[in-house]
Amino acid sequence: MSVIALVNQKGGCGKSTLACHLAWWLAQQGRSVAVIDSDGQQSASRWLSKMSPPIETHVISEGTRLLEEIPMIAKSFDCIVVDGGGMLSDITLNILLRSDLAIIPAQPTGLDLSSTHEALKLVQQVQSVRSGKPKVRLVLSRATKGTRLLQESRTLLEPKGLLRTVLYQRQAIADCFGQKAVVWTMPNDAGVREAREEFEAFCREVMEVLV
Numbered sequence: 001m002s003v004i005a006l007v008n009q010k011g012g013c014g015k016s017t018l019a020c021h022l023a024w025w026l027a028q029q030g031r032s033v034a035v036i037d038s039d040g041q042q043s044a045s046r047w048l049s050k051m052s053p054p055i056e057t058h059v060i061s062e063g064t065r066l067l068e069e070i071p072m073i074a075k076s077f078d079c080i081v082v083d084g085g086g087m088l089s090d091i092t093l094n095i096l097l098r099s100d101l102a103i104i105p106a107q108p109t110g111l112d113l114s115s116t117h118e119a120l121k122l123v124q125q126v127q128s129v130r131s132g133k134p135k136v137r138l139v140l141s142r143a144t145k146g147t148r149l150l151q152e153s154r155t156l157l158e159p160k161g162l163l164r165t166v167l168y169q170r171q172a173i174a175d176c177f178g179q180k181a182v183v184w185t186m187p188n189d190a191g192v193r194e195a196r197e198e199f200e201a202f203c204r205e206v207m208e209v210l211v
């Protein structure tokens with residue numbers, strides 16, 4: 001039983017997109033998986049409720065309920081994916097208190113990188129009271145190939161636990177929610193194939209960290 005949380009107060013950095021794709025991929029790998037959606041917007045639960053086969057989702061957007069219920073739900077599954085909300089509130093704190101791995105998606109822009117540092121600071125505070133738990137990794141998300149910002153972001157974040165995989169900004173990914181799909185269930189085209197490879201590499205890296 002592993003609890004993997006996607007956190008970062010910066011809106012739009014890709015938390016729900018990564019949470020839904022990771023949950024779908026884990027289910028395809030034969031693991032029992034549920035998603036806990038802590039965001040009032042309920043993006044992940046609305047997304048996954050449209051998918052077939054469905055992935056069990058629990059909407060829990062109160063800090064104390066998350067603290068109590070994450071371990072209870074986790075008992076029945078191999079993996080729990082928690083989609084964090086858009087604020088570094090007690091919600092995020094309580095998620096981190098119950099997670100094995102925190103993933104912080106970051107867009108390679110100056111503003112996003114500063115919110116990434118705030119999220120990382122909160123994780124480190126929790127690590128200091130939980131004997132080093134949860135593990136933490138950063139992932140560059142919605143990046144544009146070949147830009148200086150991407151290169152600078154890599155250099156800045158690599159010492160802090162950056163995953164090798166970069167998730168690029170792709171129309172195919174933006175289209176998924178509206179099409180009740182994840183990249184693996186989207187109709188084939190070149191952009192979709194590249195997106196699939198990137199998401200698969202991301203998911204595999206996440207599982208390597210958990211071992």
Ligand SMILES: Nc1ncnc2c1ncn2[C@@H]1O[C@H](COP(=O)(O)OP(=O)(O)OP(=O)(O)O)[C@@H](O)[C@H]1O
Nearest residue numbers: 011012013014015016017086142168169170173174
């Ligand atoms: N790699 C990508 N390429 C293109 N579009 C993307 C990508 N990742 C996410 N998006 C799009 O960006 C928007 C924001 O993504 P998402 O909802 O996953 O972010 P979030 O961090 O969960 O935001 P919030 O904090 O509001 O919950 C969505 O419309 C999503 O489809």
Ligand SMILES: [Mg+2]
Nearest residue numbers: 015016039043
């Ligand atoms: Mg979201």
